[in-house]
Amino acid sequence: MAQSSSLTHLDASGAANMVDVSAKPATERTAVAVGRVVMKPETLAIVRAGDAKKGDVLGTARLAGIMAAKRTHELIPLCHPLLLTKVAVDLTPDDGLPGVRVSATVKVSGQTGVEMEALTAVSVACLTVYDMVKAVDRGMRIEAIHLVEKTGGASGPYRAP
């Protein structure tokens, strides 16, 4: 079936394998992903206060996201290892949610894209926010993790509608 053959992780017999990218040229690639942690307003107030004093909730989550991006190929079974040249993670409190918005930008010069690295950074940063504040709010939700933009690679640029 034509569509199924697009699942490039599956070989002819349907078995999962890490696809061969050796014939692809190394090009500059970037990916931006976002997500958010939605919480009670009073939980967000605590995050902000903590941030005002020491930056710890958001600062800890930022570092956790950056460090996780570097380990994406260990976590996602069929991801290729890559020499990331940039990982930036941003966390912004937003009263409108209320909660924390997270975004990650990743760059590489390589043979595969860095969407998974950006999405992993966002996910682990969100998980870390949850961990830092869970003692006061177990009902938080991680929402809307998705790819915003990617550039580079044979499939061309992508921008979320």
Place this chain on the structure above:
Amino acid sequence: MAQSSSLTHLDASGAANMVDVSAKPATERTAVAVGRVVMKPETLAIVRAGDAKKGDVLGTARLAGIMAAKRTHELIPLCHPLLLTKVAVDLTPDDGLPGVRVSATVKVSGQTGVEMEALTAVSVACLTVYDMVKAVDRGMRIEAIHLVEKTGGASGPYRAP
């Protein structure tokens, strides 16, 4: 400020540290978390077809989630290492989303809870679904990752409303 003192990861001066749980008794603890990957109907059809043939998309994501649960304390900076006694990850295609529902159940006999392990298993399983199908659908979204239930520990049971 009273509320802020509830952020148990922050010490008196506001600096992040791994809290002392040495005085807590080791008790049986469980946590269940869920989340979902929302995709186009035709993407879900491919996941299902793959599953019908070899189970690879869902099977790969299940293993990735299980393995990630065991590495939670490496990913989330202030999580304690734990000897998990059970990790089960379940993925179910759902036409209503359309997409894949993910749930994880984790057990431990220990001094801290396993909410983060269950949430991490769900997150990495969702990321792996994304990775396996991203070639045909970059617009997928990971949604509604949250804790459903926890038991054990001094704070007592929790069940999401």
Place this chain on the structure above:
Amino acid sequence: MAQSSSLTHLDASGAANMVDVSAKPATERTAVAVGRVVMKPETLAIVRAGDAKKGDVLGTARLAGIMAAKRTHELIPLCHPLLLTKVAVDLTPDDGLPGVRVSATVKVSGQTGVEMEALTAVSVACLTVYDMVKAVDRGMRIEAIHLVEKTGGASGPYRAP
């Protein structure tokens, strides 16, 4: 002694170190390794049945092998880190053994070969087969792990006799 100087991991004084490959050109390199898990016929029947239903024994071992290949440089003290461009692991039940045949193919464009990555993938896939079935057969044996073929690099191609 002339031969001893061929042990390139040992420096002049005999101390183990990671050899300098900085002067080597990056070339396309591949390696294929194989091995097998020998078991009772009734154990193999269970593996096959499991495979018929959900592909779990062989599918789990395949993923474990792939993921292990990416961590070869963490496991083998003097291996260089490499950006693997392909890892494929194949498991085939074989009544003649009886047991499971495992093969791994690894590619890289780099300054050192990927024999160890292919051998590590085979070894960990075999170990995982053992783990998945050990409850019914503790007498299984992992046999004949060896390099079948390598290409690329200054030492030229190798093919097992």
Place this chain on the structure above:
Amino acid sequence: MAQSSSLTHLDASGAANMVDVSAKPATERTAVAVGRVVMKPETLAIVRAGDAKKGDVLGTARLAGIMAAKRTHELIPLCHPLLLTKVAVDLTPDDGLPGVRVSATVKVSGQTGVEMEALTAVSVACLTVYDMVKAVDRGMRIEAIHLVEKTGGASGPYRAP
């Protein structure tokens, strides 16, 4: 089918999961595994000579095996994390093979056995021997990795016939 239900990693639906050991008592458990690397006589002479001078081939392999035992639960997808209380790896040159015999003894007080830890230690020690000497002999084979003995746990002691 009755036998299939013995594959404790597979749940009712056949999906692989980390089995629940929370109801098992923690008991003293040991496992001993062995294996060997078979090589040309002249390769073994080099290993011996290296050993005579600095102990590096065998010493490096011993440490690699010990360190790998501690990471078994990261490598084998459904293994539980364990607090190993002892890991000993032994390598002995044997002209009769010719080659190197490897054995590993692992102990734990825990809810699951340490067969996989012992087998993983042997496998990675064998791989490291291969890596250290492969420049002079690509035809080496890793043979006969198997469990020799285990004690502790509900299934009782096992000793290879």
Place this chain on the structure above:
Amino acid sequence: MAQSSSLTHLDASGAANMVDVSAKPATERTAVAVGRVVMKPETLAIVRAGDAKKGDVLGTARLAGIMAAKRTHELIPLCHPLLLTKVAVDLTPDDGLPGVRVSATVKVSGQTGVEMEALTAVSVACLTVYDMVKAVDRGMRIEAIHLVEKTGGASGPYRAP
């Protein structure tokens, strides 16, 4: 020679192995280690300024130290894995050095001590300070990493003179 037998990592034949602690009782153990990064006064001024604004140099180093403590058994070949119940890392700018003083306190209920975990936390926190400021001062030195105090275990308490 009597003294040599005190090197508990070396077995009778002198080969390094992870010692058997299975017969030791699990007791409460703590360790405190310290160290310092000595730098130019103007470098310290930058660290302080960064700290005043966002806490990043010291906050990043604190987290790196905590996370490293959890990975001690992966880094130090013969260390046993442990379920750390507390890791606290403290960094204090000190004009008298000039530089940053680092201390780490680690707790466990286990069969071996946590000296190495405390020393590893200090070392990696110091390395991270270096990394964060090296662009302006490559001449920094990490000095005087040592154990200040340990409690618990058969060898009794230790306090640095």
Place this chain on the structure above:
Amino acid sequence: MAQSSSLTHLDASGAANMVDVSAKPATERTAVAVGRVVMKPETLAIVRAGDAKKGDVLGTARLAGIMAAKRTHELIPLCHPLLLTKVAVDLTPDDGLPGVRVSATVKVSGQTGVEMEALTAVSVACLTVYDMVKAVDRGMRIEAIHLVEKTGGASGPYRAP
């Protein structure tokens, strides 16, 4: 403030992030770092004796340093992953300290330097010496870890005064 902008890990807002090196050319880079473990003369005698027999204390520390260099980007939050082409670690007993001198040389062809890899190798080698001998001397001190020399990269060569 002009100086503060030199802290390249901090972005405009002061938040820590992994800096973008994508525009930097890949060049040959080397770094040499040193450090030492200072101990009682009788402790050093034991280290030497151990070395004379099996090389274990120094050999174990050498391997631990090499393996740690490869994991630098996992330990130091804002370090980039790199494909190290050489890691050599040297340990020399020195009666003048008394103690053990440690040096590490690291090479890469890449977009960032390898100072942190060399310093990490030295640190972990020193920690391992401590671990191997701590049973007889808890008062050892790790001293004077610093960069001796670096070459390559836009900032040009550095040599410690």
